[in-house]
Amino acid sequence: MNRALHIENLVKYFYEPEPFQVLKGLSFTINKGEFVSIVGKSGCGKSTLLYVLSTMDTDYEGQLEINGEVLTGKTKDELSYFRNEHIGFVFQFHYLLPEFSSLENVMLPALKLGKYSKEEVEHRAYEKLKLLGVEEQAKKLSSKLSGGQQQRVAIARALINDPTVIMGDEPTGNLDSKNAQNVFDILKDLARTYNQTIITVTHDLEFAANCDRIIEMSDGHIVRH
Amino acid sequence: MNFRLIFQVAKRHLLSRRKQTIVAALGVTFGIAMFIAMVSFMTGVDKMLEDTMMSASPHIHIYNDIETKTEQLVERKFNGENDVNKIYHPKPSLLKQGLKNGLQMVNYIRKDEAVWGVSPMVNSQVFFNFGPHDIHGNITGVDIMAEDLLFDISSKMLEGKIEDLLSSNNSILMGSGLARKMNLHKGDNITITTPAGVSKMVKVAGIFQMGMAQVDDTRSYASINLVQKILQKDKSYITDINIKLKVLEDAKQKALDYYKFFGYRADDWETTNATILVSIKLRGVITYTVSITLLIVAGFGIYNILNMTIYEKMRDIAILKATGFSGKDVMGIFMTQALSIGVVGGVVGLILGYVISFGISKVPFHAEGFLSIEFMPVNFAVKYYIIGMVFGLGTTAVAGFMPSRKAAGIDPVEIIRGK
Secondary structure, three states: OOEEEEEEEEEEEEOOOOOEEEEEEEEEEEEOOOEEEEEEOOOOOHHHHHHHHOOOOOOOEEEEEEOOEEOOOOOHHHHHHHHHHHEEEEOOOOOOOOOOEHHHHHHHHHHHHOOOOHHHHHHHHHHHHHHOOOHHHOOOEHHHOOHHHHHHHHHHHHHOOOOOEEEEEOOOOOOOHHHHHHHHHHHHHHHHHHOOEEEEEOOOHHHHHOOOEEEEEEOOEEEEO | OOHHHHHHHHHHHHHHOHHHHHHHHHHHHHHHHHHHHHHHHHHHHHHHHHHHHHHHOOOEEEEOOOOOOOOOHHHHHOOOOOOOOOOOOOOOOOOOOOEOOHHHHHHHHHHOOOEEEEEEEEEEEEEEEEOOEEEEEEEEEEOHHHHHHHHOHHHHEEEOOOOHHHHOOOEEEEEHHHHHHOOOOOOOEEEEEOOOOOEEEEEEEEEEOOOOHHHHOOEEEEEHHHHHHHOOOOOOOEOEEEEEEOOHHHHHHHHHHHHHHHOOEEEEHHHHOHHHHHHHHHHHHHHHHHHHHHHHHHHHHHHHHHHHHHHHOHHHHHHHHHOOOOHHHHHHHHHHHHHHHHHHHHHHHHHHHHHHHHHHHOOEOOOOOOOOOOEOOOOOOHHHHHHHHHHHHHHHHHHHHHHHHHHHOOOHHHHHOOO
């Protein structure tokens, strides 16, 4: 099966401050190895959609399926476990744990998964850091790194469990253009070389234009995909 | 759940905020240390008071209580519908004082398996003629060796020996308070007068100190013979029987048995010393109230610091959850922090508590009337260390639970999207 992610008739409301329908019955499929950008104006619901896809937001109607598994209706603990194994995250602000070194930050999700021994996890984490060119920073506390380095460590962390999908919420939004280009190239390369499925939300149109596929949203609807 | 991983994250959190962690742990430390010190000292004092009390009080005391029968003979005879009896303020008749067949009772009791020692005695109030004054006191005629077995009088002698009482028929042992009042020493003579008016010159053969003012200020010991003689009673006359049992706890039941069997009043030690026991009990309540308050205050400290940590660590919690840590894991991380603070603070508190208790036990303490005490009394029972640790961990667990549950319930989307 080549299907990485599929949604069917996704509907979501916000109740505060007033009842408001953010997502108005969305359906699409994303295949393995696709590098997808979700774009649209502020408030069109693209970030909301991403967090529903991420399984962290469970307050929706419709159906979500990742890697052939229906996730709608699962408990929070089951979803945590699923996220750990199948989804990698890259956020706009790097969100590394400041008390831990880069290497430890990358290792944490794998240690949580418990699939490999600690030595193997360390080795794999080191490999991922190398892949992203930040192996020099492995032993440094993550709070001591520059923004671009932090974002690369964050991508390494997202990759550590070989997830089905990597999701990015404005992954380059907080970086200068050079670093942004760098991070984009890395993501593109992951999709090309390792057949990694990537879904990002962005309002950087140049970024989006270079992706495999653009899903454009407007006012809770998909207008192009 | 991966406990090693959770422990590792918790440890990193604690170590990265060393100062706050230490402050929180110190709260527990002081709470537990003060608990240990207070309980040890208080129960030490209680134990000392109880020992003093028990050393001067028999487990069971049998005596003939003067009481007025509420049922009158006339009422037994004339109790029909047409009878009206009216007796105003009946008073006791002059019954034979003392225990009837007292010595047989003593023999009977002595054969009882549960009894450790029996001491029969003849008690009387007397006046000690001290110059122009008459000093009020008691004279207790005893078999001094039996009495010594019960109350270890030989160790409480300030002057003279108990054996001196045996060598002469006219000697007495006197309580220290009484002796001081009358400026008496071993070898001095004193005249005693019974309520019936019989006077006798006796010799002070020794002075004892029981450690309880009400005894030392009034009591003197003599042979049973001497007291029977001054009371002008026969050789079988005894007024009280003191009993010590092998098992202290049997006293209540045994006293009841003796009362039913002999028909004389039999008080167990708890009845006799009710006031002291009540004060010990009340002190216990105060000790525990104060100590538990201390621990609760320490608990609030932990609650506060964990709450602050969780506010500071909102983003980290969101990240942990986004990368696959469940609510339970997050809860585990913060509970581990709370319990680590509790365990470390608690163990240090136990040690500090021991050190303080040890210090107190080395403070010299000389109290009038307490012969055997040189230092402050402290009770080093392991029980209190266990209670302290259990309470310490209990309060930290409760204090940690609420913030931890809050952390577990954090919605990562809200934090990450910055709402």
